[in-house]
Amino acid sequence: MIPIRIDSAWKGTSDCRSCGIRDMVLFADLNEQDFSEMHTPIDDLSFGAGDVMYAEGQSAQGLFTLRKGTVKLIRTTVDGRERIVRVLRPGDVIGLEALVTSRYDSEAVAMVDVSVCRIPLSVINHLSANSPRLHLRLMQKWQQALKDADDWLAELNFGSARQRVARLALKMREPEEPRFTAFFARDDMGSMLDLKLETVSREISGLVRDGALKACDKQGRRYEILNEKMLMN
Amino acid sequence: MIPIRIDSAWKGTSDCRSCGIRDMVLFADLNEQDFSEMHTPIDDLSFGAGDVMYAEGQSAQGLFTLRKGTVKLIRTTVDGRERIVRVLRPGDVIGLEALVTSRYDSEAVAMVDVSVCRIPLSVINHLSANSPRLHLRLMQKWQQALKDADDWLAELNFGSARQRVARLALKMREPEEPRFTAFFARDDMGSMLDLKLETVSREISGLVRDGALKACDKQGRRYEILNEKMLMN
DNA sequence: CGAGCGCTTGACCGGCGTCAACACCCGTGG
């Protein structure tokens, strides 16, 4: 059993007013008065690939906004197997549930090098009671998280192995370059799709053989989508 | 294709102050002033088994609190198959997402005769901006919904057919009589567990044969749990 | 009492899991 490491590098204190992705995040609509009521600093942090941001059940001091990279949320089942319940991308909030329970419901692990800002619970709790603007944004983030969870179940955990891999390929297209799609380690993909890593590998090879995908690198992480129709069934 | 029916019976207007399950619901903490600010009536409605409460994508005027019965939330996949993404029980809120998008993300169908109260969006929107008490309750309902969704994925859609059926049996225990568990139509159970109805039937028969369950009725809807350990693996 | 629906059970088959060998990439150290 690998011990859980809580590694992070402090990168300074955020000035949210000049945040590059502010229009996507919780604080998008805050005004100068709102900012002046924050009495605890927002820290910028970074994590390396594989670092555990927090563990399932751990008590929480804050939540995170993902600025760069991808993060997986993992539940461990009673019989000890790991299930990836969602993958978060820039703009998503990590650990929303901490607002209500002050604990994290799942484990969060950086899939690549990521940068996040950590918002103390006290800041959110104070502002959400006083700022209808933040209240609205919070509701939007909850709604998005719930929709993502339901989509994950309905799209990715249904149908044949081929269909699952194909839909994951469509779901993981790069936002700025939709011709390309970003895959993960094969056992991570298996844990997302409820398949064994060998089956994932076989289905990817099958899609390449059939001309739906083309490998861009030798590590099997980036593929070009040649035939979108074929992936949509 | 069976046409979608939107059937409901109006059962009068609610007085939330005297609601029997008020401590479980959104309005638990409201005070007299909050109630006085509601300018649209809360209606009591009932639906029969199989009735569609709303359709996926339909525009929403309100959300519902489930008072009695069980409701399934259904997503239809691109290839036309239906997936039950969650089952709601008394105290749960139905259609929370409407608060943000004014549309329902999934289809809601009564599994038995249910009674609900319908809360107009305008009431929630007005109060949530002005009442920190409702704000807190709302967040709790969002958190619960998201946790339920993740649990559903991690517990019920993982492992062998036997394990899935066993975990559903544990999940669907009657709150007041945990010795008993409530099952559903076999194809509904299949759609929850991503199994075919024949497989569900076989695994239930297997659990009965092995002495873990005992049928209480002849329709296969209610079983007694004889050996809890056997269901937990 | 009969029709129809839902549950159960059986036989068979295919897709996916299991186990294993191998290829390839990459970092390390000689």
Place this chain on the structure above:
DNA sequence: CCACGGGTGTTGACGCCGGTCAAGCGCTCG
């Protein structure tokens, strides 16, 4: 610079679990 070793991805052989198709049974309700 190359040899080595570990980690990860790929591919093959084989067996089993669960899907498919079909028949039969037992409710329930007309």
